Amino acid sequence: MGRDVLINRRRFLQSMAAVGVVVACGPTATASPSPSVSASGSPAPKAVSIEWWRRNYAQGTQSAETITSDAAVKAYKDRASNVTIAIQGGPFGAETDQKFDIAILQAHNGPDVFHTTGGDVLKYAAAGQLSQPTLTDAERTDFNPSALKATTYKGTVVAYPLWIVPWFEYINLDLFKEAGVTPPTGGNWTYEEFLAAAKKLTFKRADGKQIYGLAHANDEFAFMLIDGGRPYDSTIKTWTFNSADAVSGLEKWVSLAQQKVMPPDFLTLNPNDSQARFLAGDVAILQRPSAMINILNADAKWKFGTNWDIANFPKAKGDQTAWGGVGFIAVREQSDADKKAAAHAFAKYLTGPDIGPDLKKQTPPVEYWLAPAGRKSAAGIYGDYHPAKAKVATMGAFTYVLPNVSTWSEIDQKYLRPARDAALEGKKTPKQALDEVAPQAQKLLDEANK
């Protein structure tokens, strides 16, 4: 140390003051450790903590929701280091739904951003508890129109469509071969071709084992859409599921039951049961959502293209070839503008095109999109995960998405399913069954529209 570098206390204080003035008034070439000033000199984003509520998230577990949610938060931290995100979970089911309802609707507190589905979006929107997304025109056209429509409340988009969960036909190629049935070319078939295949695929082996052509879970009604029948009119004000198209769709479904191509307990097959029958090799065609791809991929016995494949829902008079639900990311309305802005930014990230590639870069890589994305710009990455997903990545565009009606689950469970069961059992004609439930369904629809 030379003598010239020594400074006295007065000079030191003068230097510090000068540095302070420079830091406070002008740009600096060095990165500031202060959280209040960014490298570019503009104020750094304020530190914000938000809460994300995600169904089926359970810290430390290996559920898909947990893995993808943790990975998403980690990836977002690299993009917005000022935002701290805490995840809260809860199993799928009534208890968690109630937790959401009590927090959002009663306490007006809880999640800043949350994952939701179905009629919940409208319920929260009607209660004024959703903060509207600010979508640019480009973003608006990027989203699947039917998904965007499903999250529109009184003309306003109230949540970000995350993904569309389309239903497909999973086919057991070994059973097709055994029954001498050619799989549908390009995955497309008409209802008549489908019915003929299902009939041939229903057979008894020499050892007495019965194989069935088709299985689906008892909470589905895809066949009622096949001729263009829809639950509501375009304004979602009139119940139309007893229209001629809906009746003929149900008649096609009843034909499948009459031909006995489904297991005898098809009316009580829950999703897991129907999947189990397919996985056990008892059923040749299984109607399930896109998540079935992961289940088959997780089982070494199943090799895509070798012993299983995916086909579209059979086509009849209707335009659409599939049906499905939509998952949303919603932002809760609140007075804290910083939290709300951070929640919107995070919601956009969760539903946007960047998250897929970000998570793919992690070690180990994480598949974020559990279902085809609800927007075109994010669709590609889903197809990159697996050839089966590449095949269905574009199928989502054809999906009919059930518009959100807050009383839908009541209409469906209490009236529509029993009516449909009565028709499938042959106790009522399809027209009689659907006409009978129309007044109750209309009443509940009116209630939802109040």
Place this chain on the structure above:
Amino acid sequence: MATAAPRRRRSLAAALRRYGWSYLFVLPTFSLFVVFTLLPVVQGLVLSLQNARVTGGEFIGLANFETLAADPVFVQAVGNTILYATVVVAAQITLALVVASLIQPLGTQAHVFYRALFYLPLVNSAILVAMVWRWIFNANPFGLANTALGVIGLGPFLWIGSSDQALIAVILSAVLTIPGGGVVLYSAAMGSLPRELYEAADLDGASWFSKWRHITVPLLRPTTLYLLVIYTILAFQLFERVYIMTNGGGPNNATITIVQLIYSTAFQFGRYGLASAMAVVLFVMALGVALVQFRSLRSDVEY
């Protein structure tokens, strides 16, 4: 007469002075009862008069009950619940009485063994039991009931896969389960019946069945009444068996019950007011049936 009231007051005051502190010991349990039982019941009654949803509700008088009266699904649920309760309670009490009577003459060790044998299944999870019954009454040939009946050339039946047979399968699943609690209670009660009545009957040359019919069964009336009331309330609360065996209502709502409908109305459809009205109807049904049972079976016999 003029001095009776002051005397009563004096004795009450004396009792409070003497035993007042003992209420402190009752207080914790009583508080829990009030908070977790009494208040919810009162709240349920209040909610049944409102169009309550999670966001709150307004007073609507008896409109929820009018809605229920006009709802075919609720009417079906009431019918199914009553049918299930009638058949299952009658069968379980008869079965418990018969089994307890059969093991009564056995030695002490055999007695203990059979009581434990019949009671142990009760510790099983109701969900697991229902899942086993779901497999037993599966509509496919691999269902155990169909396999067993196939041996004697019967079936296959659709069981839970058919709206005509699903409730029968649910009822059978309850009837074919030996009611362990009832066996133990009847068995204990039989052990305390006065021996001299049987000795007198023996001197009169009464047969085993006559003694059972004219001594055992009448003297067991208090136990029968208790089991009848408890089993009826339990049968009215049928939920998990239907929920698991038939996915919560079965084909064409064939197995829908009141509690199943309360669950879906409250927790799936978010109509707490309507669900509370259903709960009130169920409460009134249980209370009414219990009162009838008390009146028809009460016994002055003490032994």
